[in-house]
Amino acid sequence: MAKTVIIEEHGGPEVLKLVDLAVGDPGPGEIRIRHKACGLNFIDTYQRTGLYPMTLPSPLGREAAGIVEAVGEGVTHLKAGDRAAYASGTSGAYTEERVMPADTVVRLPDEISFEEGAAMMLKGLTVQYLFHRTTPLKAGDTVLFHAAAGGVGQIACQWAKSEGITLIGTAGSDAKCQIALDAGADHCINYETEDFVARVQEITNGAGVDVVMDSIGASTFEKSLSCLKPLGMLISFGNASGPVTGVNLGILAKGSYKVTRPTLFTHMADQASAKEMADMLFAKVVSGDVKISIDQSFALEDVAEAHRALEARKTTGQTILTV
Known part of the structure; x- marks a missing residue:
């Protein structure tokens, strides 16, 4: 079982619920990953409010970093034990552990912390496509x-x-x-x-x-x-x-x-594109050209407080949820 944030209706931060959900084994093209930290983004609030409608009930969250625990058939770019990070078109990052498509998950360099990885993937890959692919x-x-x-x-x-x-x-x-x-x-x-x-x-x-x-x-x-x-x-x-x-x-x-x-997930629709984009982002961070500033950190159970701070524009830099 994994503690997971879901919504059963669209609305304000009060609709965010922390529940226990079963985590199964990965199928073909999937991995199971245990998170160390999760990223927080404006798109999460758009989905919560219904600006971007979702089929309910639904989990939330688009980016995280952690350890790969198992890989499904056909997954060759990752293995159990790998440090990994992702931005995903499939919601569900606000959780301790999940099974998810492997295509947008990439290996996280040792020089980059899990917290930095969780904070930078969606935002950093967005900057990559804005400056290099648009x-x-x-x-x-x-x-x-x-x-x-x-x-x-x-x-x-x-x-x-x-x-x-x-x-x-x-x-x-x-x-x-x-x-x-x-x-x-x-x-x-x-x-x-x-x-x-x-x-x-x-x-x-x-x-x-x-x-x-x-x-x-x-x-x-x-x-x-x-x-x-x-x-x-x-x-x-x-x-x-x-x-x-x-x-x-x-x-x-x-x-x-x-x-x-444009949208990020159009640009990184396959594993080769995701890796190419992530490699450029990681190089910027490892070289010191880009420093990831984590200015706010909330526990997973305090996700509603995190959403309120984001929507009130009380945050700067990156915000993460710790698991």
Whole structure:
């Protein structure tokens, strides 16, 4: 039996329940993994509230790290006893132990702790596909990155700096702006006190940015477009303020802008892609180019408190659940 967090209805943090569930043996293409730590992400709150509807009852959680206990038929890239970490399209990471598809599970280098592994997989692999798989970026390019003090944002600031890409961040306070700057952002705009569109134009001498990476959604979409240079791309990869709806494509004609709405699990749909992406992320962390800052840690049984802190924007960096 494994202590596991589930929801039986959509709603606030109060719907999160900790129950004991049986853990079986892995079938073909599966592994059984005992977790040491689990990651916490905004997508978990979207599923809990029903913004991303789920078939109920359902477990929650998309990333964790631990020890492989058994492998099913056909699994050759992992073996029992391996240190491993994952970001998965299949929910269920908020648990002591689980059986799951093996494709997105990768070996965790000895130099990276279980806590770091659990905190970095979904966010770090998101940054990897934003910078390397969505649109070509090179040294000297300029990126506007919203929520630059958050978990994804802090990794993005460091990643951009390591590749010679100028990153302009936004955040909701001077303190959070300082976090982004300390992480490697070249500039950070406090959107509570400044018009970020005007400030971006000022920073870029009216040229605009090559790419906007926007996880906020509805409240920033049109302003983000106004920050682009002609032929620039808006990557909308989250919905923190609600989903973008009712878009008139004619607004893109102003600068022949490009817009995409990617997801991580499209990019890492097979084991080869997952390994390639993870290898690049691990190399960044092991080299010291990217440091994983775990700023909040909650026990598994305190998951509701963790969700409240995340939704109230009281967190910075990465948040984990300890098992």
